[in-house]
Amino acid sequence: MKILNLKNAALALVMSSALVACKKDDSVKEELPVVSKYENGFFVINEGWMGHGTGSVSFFDNESGTLKDSVFQKENPNSSGFEPTSSTVQFATKFNNNLYVVSKVRGPVVVADAKTMKEVGRIPGSADYDWRAFVGLDENRGLLSSSDGVYLINLKTLKPSFKLLGASGQTGDMLKAGKYIFVLNQSAGVIIYDADDLSVVKKIKSVTLGFAQTPNQKVWYTKAKFLYSANPQTLETDSVELPFTPSNTWFAWFSSPIVASTKDNTVFLLKSPSFGGGKELYKYTEGNKSTLDKPFITTPDKQSFYKKNLGYNPQTNQIVTTTVQDGYGVNYAVNNIYFHNAETGALIKQIPYSGYYFPSMFVFH
Template identity: 35%
Template sequence: MRKFSRSLPVSLALAAALTIGMAACQKYEAGITIPSVTNPGVTNGLDTIYLGDSLKIAPTLGNIAGVPTYQWLVNGVEASTDSAFVFKPTANGDYTISFKAFAGNSLTGYYYRIKVFAPYENGYYILNEGSFPNPGSLNFYRGGEDTMITNIFARLNPGKTLGTTSQYGQLYNGKLYMVSKQGAFVAADANTLKETGRIASLPADGRAFCGIDNSRGLVTTADGVYVINLQTLTLGAKIAGITGQTGGIIKSNNYVFVLSETDGVIVLNASDFSIVKKSVKADVGFARSQDGNIWAASGKNLYAINEGTLEVKTYAIPVNIYDSWGYWNAGSLSAAKYENAVYFSETDAYGSGTKIYKFVPGIDTTLTTPLVKLPDNRILYGAGVRYNSRDTTLIVTALTSDYQSNTLLIYNAVNGTLKKTINYPGLYFPSMPVSN
């Protein structure tokens, strides 16, 4: 039985307050016995399970007179009249299960709140470059567990592989899109990981992907930016006016921000992809903070670009964020959802580093001391750092200095406390964590 943890959505935590034992309204006349639920069988009435699993609920009753009858409702629909109920869901989502026991002229009952996860919903993916020239791979960490599920894409899609040097992943509209430097651009169902489509190869080495709307996405490459039809997963036209290597990309309101090795930040109109402005000459990006700023970086500067006015504010930082054009990766910039904070790591040319900073604009002291210092003999690799809004943590992927062993580190994103360490061997070379 899997119990609720702090990693569950706030709405479910609030639902706990609604979990009650309800006694029927009867006249308290002499001789009437009022039954009660002495043990609901599920702690606090809350639990989580995964599709394919089942949950037996067997409440214990007290103060029963006569032979009781029972009723179980699942989201308002009768499902059983037995004393115990085996819940085996057919779809993921939030369920309310109500139990009623009738005895004589009285009844008692209990409400249960059950969260059902799809197999790969409660957790996050780790996209891996792979050991060249072997294809990239995908691992999955399930929330609250102590192991990493490795090579999950290959296991669930026999005979199919990702491209070579898989470098970027994004969850968008229920799908996981994966970009490799060479070879296939792949889409898979975000909850089952079953492949839903692929583009055999891109016009140039792939970099990053951004979903725009229900029918369009953009992919950056070593030679410009291309439109992708998300309905058919086919490659469209190249965006006019952008040549050479491009990397990071993010959509915010009416604009799309693209990182170009030649021009820095290029701002596109999200409707027709025309160039609106060539902004600051940054090398690493992007992240969107709570205040609506789009963040990029270069060397010892952070840039906050207002998503509405496109004005740029520069913040000097005491460490170097190395450009990744020669060995492209997505970079460590990430932003919090529930506070106005940006995270980044001090890096070298390969994305390696050992210190992670949390910068809160207006509080310069947040730049003087790193939020996180990696354990001894561990270095960041690739993007390395991503904020996870599901449980307010930092997902950090690290390697030993000989690259032979991998470590997933989970930190409290507010104070930098280390919450969990998962070690696993293999030449995976993690490129970036991918979460909602």
């Protein structure tokens, strides 16, 4: 009897251990990460129809294949949104899991959780500032460019701290790369700052568009008829001649229409006038000048880009573009979003949508 009891006890112990293991396995399954509401897709930042309401943020959902409008306003019904209506939403970027949405013309800087689009902070619109773009430096610091230079921002309090030396007048796109920060300024060209102490390291005159960074870490920008690359460690440069001369974007400022692949050392840029628009998108793969022989993508008949209407989607290795219909007035309510193979340029799909959105750029996860 004792032997049988021992056997039964051993069997019970094994079964108990198995049940515990099953419970552990079940708990592990329950703790698997769930893709959030605004993670499987990308954002479209809309300038808005100035004087008729504010800009907005749309979200393209990869799963449903649909474009959802005004997602920030819908997730934050009690927020003041992007008021005042006299401002325009012109720029956005993701940093430390937050989406920083920047309004021009004395508008606010709104910070939202990039997965839920719930507001987590803001710099209210003010007559004291006219913002352009944002770049994050570390957990505590970021920079905001403006119509009168660059300001250091405390990311915990969202308070402007001080204005950087070296940049005066209208300042736009910025990129942190290696130990440097590249800043595009209307009068000075590129101003390169030390990322640690924010001192000026170098200036490059007459730069028109910037910036994009390829997987080899090189930083790309345009000057005259050339596309330049800069090593972010040594600041040594190389260049290739373009088949057109890029315009700057200072006339009615918008972010430079230049982006890079995350898969290979390829840069994409629009051939557009200084006020935006244009119909041709070019591609340059480093070391292969023939990739510039002809436009990589050309818009369909009667369709034009508006501002920075190109983006590279790292989730799908696709080039995404938006267009408005040629003309004025009601033509601006005729929009299309296109998905192209980033290697061949082949059109994958087109989605038409209507409304006075005035799409200004994309933000990808």
